[in-house]
Amino acid sequence: MTTPNAILHGGYHHALSRSWQSERTLTKDMLMYPMFITDDANALEKIDSLPGQHRIGINKLKEFIAPLVTKGLRSVILFGVPLKEGVKDPTGSRADDPEGPTILAVNLLRKEFPDLFVACDVCLCEYTSHGHCGILRQDGTLDNSQSIKRIAEVAVNYAKAGAQCVAPSDMMDGRIRAIKEGLMEAGFAHKVMLISYSAKFAGSWYGPFRDAANSAPAFGDRRCYQLPPNARRLARRAIKRDMEEGADCIMVKPGMPYLDIVREASEIATDYPISVYQVSGEYSMLHQAAAAGVFDLKSIVLESMTGFIRAGATLILTYYTPDLLTWLDEDRA
Ligand SMILES: NCC(=O)CCC(=O)O
Numbered sequence: 001m002t003t004p005n006a007i008l009h010g011g012y013h014h015a016l017s018r019s020w021q022s023e024r025t026l027t028k029d030m031l032m033y034p035m036f037i038t039d040d041a042n043a044l045e046k047i048d049s050l051p052g053q054h055r056i057g058i059n060k061l062k063e064f065i066a067p068l069v070t071k072g073l074r075s076v077i078l079f080g081v082p083l084k085e086g087v088k089d090p091t092g093s094r095a096d097d098p099e100g101p102t103i104l105a106v107n108l109l110r111k112e113f114p115d116l117f118v119a120c121d122v123c124l125c126e127y128t129s130h131g132h133c134g135i136l137r138q139d140g141t142l143d144n145s146q147s148i149k150r151i152a153e154v155a156v157n158y159a160k161a162g163a164q165c166v167a168p169s170d171m172m173d174g175r176i177r178a179i180k181e182g183l184m185e186a187g188f189a190h191k192v193m194l195i196s197y198s199a200k201f202a203g204s205w206y207g208p209f210r211d212a213a214n215s216a217p218a219f220g221d222r223r224c225y226q227l228p229p230n231a232r233r234l235a236r237r238a239i240k241r242d243m244e245e246g247a248d249c250i251m252v253k254p255g256m257p258y259l260d261i262v263r264e265a266s267e268i269a270t271d272y273p274i275s276v277y278q279v280s281g282e283y284s285m286l287h288q289a290a291a292a293g294v295f296d297l298k299s300i301v302l303e304s305m306t307g308f309i310r311a312g313a314t315l316i317l318t319y320y321t322p323d324l325l326t327w328l329d330e331d332r333a
């Protein structure tokens with residue numbers, strides 16, 4: 001015989017009582033839109049591997065983003081994509097070029113959209129000739145101390161250009177401390193948020209991004225600096241380390257296959273905002289499967305967002321942001 005406390009259905013029979021079962025629900029404020037800014041000023045170029053996403057030139061940025069801001073877009077994260085010949089070199093010296101795509105975009109967005117929160121991804125891989133995320137030694141291994149020095153410099157220059165947030169994705173050791181100290185010395189630490197991609201796992205989920213950002217490594221892979229996919233304990237150590245080094249927010253990436261790590265991060269970094277990056281492979285997979293009739297795109301994307309929030313995320317980076325701004329205005333029965 002069923003005991004009284006075994007009856008759960010009564011608590012979620014109605015749409016409103018179902019809503020009371022969640023700790024939090026998705027709002028537009030929780031979304032950060034990753035955007036690719038190219039050095040071809042007039043480009044508005046479709047990215048084949050990321051259907052619906054574009055590489056955007058500086059001259060097209062304002063008209064591209066204005067309707068999204070009208071729909072409630074609150075924040076973006078910028079990836080510079082140099083496509084011109086001769087920009088890439090072994091040390092990624094053009095990452096913080098004042099005339100490069102990232103800094104020009106920060107300037108423009110801050111001026112034209114004062115209420116938009118502008119974050120910059122900080123990494124060298126888009127700007128290095130070898131495509132790795134740091135500076136290499138002669139033998140092809142990473143020179144960690146040179147790398148973090150350079151990465152901190154780039155982050156500070158993005159902050160000086162007006163970025164309200166810098167998010168290093170390179171996975172070098174000690175980068176959070178180096179950047180935080182750089183921001184302190186430059187007088188920006190009090191107004192620039194430092195999001196650490198603390199638990200960034202190596203693997204196949206970034207495939208479409210590398211095509212979009214033209215940042216595939218010329219040789220080798222990133223397994224010596226990004227985390228091994230099976231490394232739950234290493235992720236815990238990286239999260240704790242980055243908290244100690246001065247991160248303001250902890251990120252987990254990719255998202256859907258690493259929800260356990262999102263939960264873990266929210267339990268380790270209880271007093272921090274927790275962000276999750278639904279990466280390019282996740283975006284494309286859902287898109288293609290929906291196009292093939294496997295499920296309805298809106299339902300599956302909203303369900304994936306619910307999963308992130310349930311796991312403990314407070315900030316979600318997703319290429320679905322423009323769609324979600326529309327969907328959140330529609331009925332959510
Ligand atoms: N730093 C950004 C990435 O490494 C990739 C993100 C994606 O695949 O969407």
Ligand SMILES: [Zn+2]
Pocket residue numbers: 123124125126132133169170
């Ligand atoms: Zn990188």
Ligand SMILES: [Zn+2]
Pocket residue numbers: 123125169170
């Ligand atoms: Zn990266």
